[in-house]
Amino acid sequence: MTAAKKLRGLLAENKIIVAPGAYDAWSAKLIAKSGFQAVYMTGYGVSASVLGKPDIGLITLTEMATAAKNIVDAAGDIPVIADADNGYGGNLNVMRTVQEYERAGVAAIQLEDQVTPKRCGHMEGKEIVSKEEMVSKIKAAVAARKDSDVCIIARTDARAVNGFEDALERAMAYEKAGADIIFLEAPQTVDEMKKVAESIKSPLLANMVEKGKTPLLKNSELKDIGYKIAIYPVSPLYAATKAVLDILSSIKDDDTSSTSLDKMVDFPTFNSMINLQELRELEKSFL
Numbered sequence: 001m002t003a004a005k006k007l008r009g010l011l012a013e014n015k016i017i018v019a020p021g022a023y024d025a026w027s028a029k030l031i032a033k034s035g036f037q038a039v040y041m042t043g044y045g046v047s048a049s050v051l052g053k054p055d056i057g058l059i060t061l062t063e064m065a066t067a068a069k070n071i072v073d074a075a076g077d078i079p080v081i082a083d084a085d086n087g088y089g090g091n092l093n094v095m096r097t098v099q100e101y102e103r104a105g106v107a108a109i110q111l112e113d114q115v116t117p118k119r120c121g122h123m124e125g126k127e128i129v130s131k132e133e134m135v136s137k138i139k140a141a142v143a144a145r146k147d148s149d150v151c152i153i154a155r156t157d158a159r160a161v162n163g164f165e166d167a168l169e170r171a172m173a174y175e176k177a178g179a180d181i182i183f184l185e186a187p188q189t190v191d192e193m194k195k196v197a198e199s200i201k202s203p204l205l206a207n208m209v210e211k212g213k214t215p216l217l218k219n220s221e222l223k224d225i226g227y228k229i230a231i232y233p234v235s236p237l238y239a240a241t242k243a244v245l246d247i248l249s250s251i252k253d254d255d256t257s258s259t260s261l262d263k264m265v266d267f268p269t270f271n272s273m274i275n276l277q278e279l280r281e282l283e284k285s286f287l
Contacts, residue, residue: 003072004149007079007107010037011151011181011203016223019081021233023049024067025074031236032078033273039075041068041106042233043083049237057117061088065100072105079107081153081231086114086129087137094137095144098152108151110183111141113158113170126157131170138177153205154179159186160213168199175202181229186213190225193217197226205229210238 001009010017019038022028023045031039044055046067051059064084072080082101087094094111101109112118113134115127128134134154141152154174158167164187171184183205187193193215197204206227208216222230243263250260257264265273 002147002149003077003079003105003107004147004151006077007038007081007151008149010079011228016219016227017229018219019229019231020236021045021231022071022075022080023237025070027236027240028071028074028080029076029274032075037078038107038229039071039078039080040231040233041071041080041082042231042237043085044233045237046083055118057085059085061093061097061100065097065104068101068104068106080105081108081110081151081229082106083110083233085112086116086118087111087141089116091136091140094140098141098144098150099146102145102147102150106150108153108181109141109145110153110155111137112155112183112185113137113174126160128156128158128161131173134170135173135177138174138179142178151180152178153181153183155183155185155205157185159184159188159192164188164192164195168196171196171200175200181205183207188213190215190217193222193225193227203228205231208232209234 017038018036019040020031020036021040021042022031023042028039043059043064046064047053047055047059050063050067068080068082084097084101087097098109113128115129138152138154156167156170156174158170167184171182175182179202181203182200184196185207187196204227206222206229207214208230210216219230247260247263251257
């Protein structure tokens, strides 16, 4: 079964899909090892990991498609939902983006209605394209995919620019244009989230960003409202960043890492997690 077909199956079940954010192959492997049913490839996190820069439209399609391939490979048979920003250009660029991401093996491709350069969904200063332009991009994305099981996610950032009513109108237009999953970014109240669920029949995606603009609800609460997917795009990235800063501070202050062994996995454990022994045995099998 393909990852895309597996995601379609999960969407048909009466439960919410929880997808933590992967910013590289190792974080994707850890998400899969932790028992989650899906991985979310975060553009915010990939930009930080690959470039060491913020999510302001600096990363390219080539860099994102490469990251998608590595994350898909590391996730194993877990479906990967992949951020594709605004498709990196016009309709033909969107078509190429879909083709590159599909070749990478992702199960769902997320496209947003921001202009270039784009901004992270919970940042200030966003600008959006016309509703008509985004509708045409969605149609181009649907036409470009070879596997009809691959989901096209349409995200609107209009809530922060034109207000909630325009965002909802856009979401309904994007659903009509053929998007499989709708992502109305950054609703600011539970009532807004409920209104989205009442208005959209397609599966809905909720973006849980710590200290972002949307209420940070439990997954069970999101399911009760009517959401099918909950992504946690920055939680692993922020946790890893704090852990690295803490250990670096300890090494600097204590003049050694020996005082911080309880904050780390050890050498044998990590080698086991990364499947070193299995790979060595595979290598020997050809001798």
